[in-house]
Amino acid sequence: MTDLVSGSEVAASQNPQPKPTEIKIILPTNAYFMSGIRDFTLSLIRNMTDFSEQWAFRFQSVVDELCSNAIEHGSSSDDTIEIRFLNLPGEAIEIYVEDHGTGPDGPLTAEQIREKIAKNKAMDVLQMGLRGRGLAKIVSEWTDKMEFFDTAKGGICVMVRKNLHDDKFKEVLPDAMDPTHIVI
């Protein structure tokens, strides 16, 4: 007797969903290494995802800002931070940056960071002082989700996600060839 297989099961077996790819990097808390991380991010986005060249450069900035923040505020000079890239093929990319809370001002909480970012987002660009633009402006604008978590090790983990197909762009320009671009 022949087993019956549904059309969708046949399609799935012939075109299996590509698996997510995760890359984890442990980085010493020294700004010296940031240029290398930027180069790696640019290369990763270009070669492993379907995001455009413009977004490859944007993720360079996103990763740089997240790591610099973790190094400067969340870490002592002899510590490490962890960066994780999670590529969900055809769907999104997620980036996680985690510190150990050993920064010079003591451990910050996720709630404190959320409040600080909300305050900076509301400020005029000329009145912000020298700091505060990285997360409030760059990371916030160039990701679809930015979340902060307190970790069991006493540090902070920040997760950002950018969807490959942004419905917000389709509303503005429904016939756009590149869903990750917006024309103003």
Next chain:
Amino acid sequence: MADVQLTVSDLISTTTGKSSKIFTLVGQIDESNVMPLVEKIYAVIKEATPGMGYIFDLENLLYMNSKSVGYMTDFYNQIKTRGGNMVLTKLQPNINDILSVIGLTRIIPVAQTLEEAKNLV
């Protein structure tokens, strides 16, 4: 480690006789090298005569982080306080993108060419 080179040159307008400074930045600016760079720029601004114009030639600047953008904002404030003008010119697309998302291009004039920058400053 990121590397950035700063060149400072003088410009005198043949039509108006007005003096300006051109800051030419080449390379990348991040946390590892921003402080020595901005100290040099602050020193030039401090020593210059009031009303001086400043052009930032960013044609070969490949990356700048948010901290360096913060300093750009402060340069602008200090220059305006001293009665001068500041213009950014020849931005790479990704630099323009960074400055735009922060909102700086709505405040500091951006020129496509050095000639255009000379007229704006």
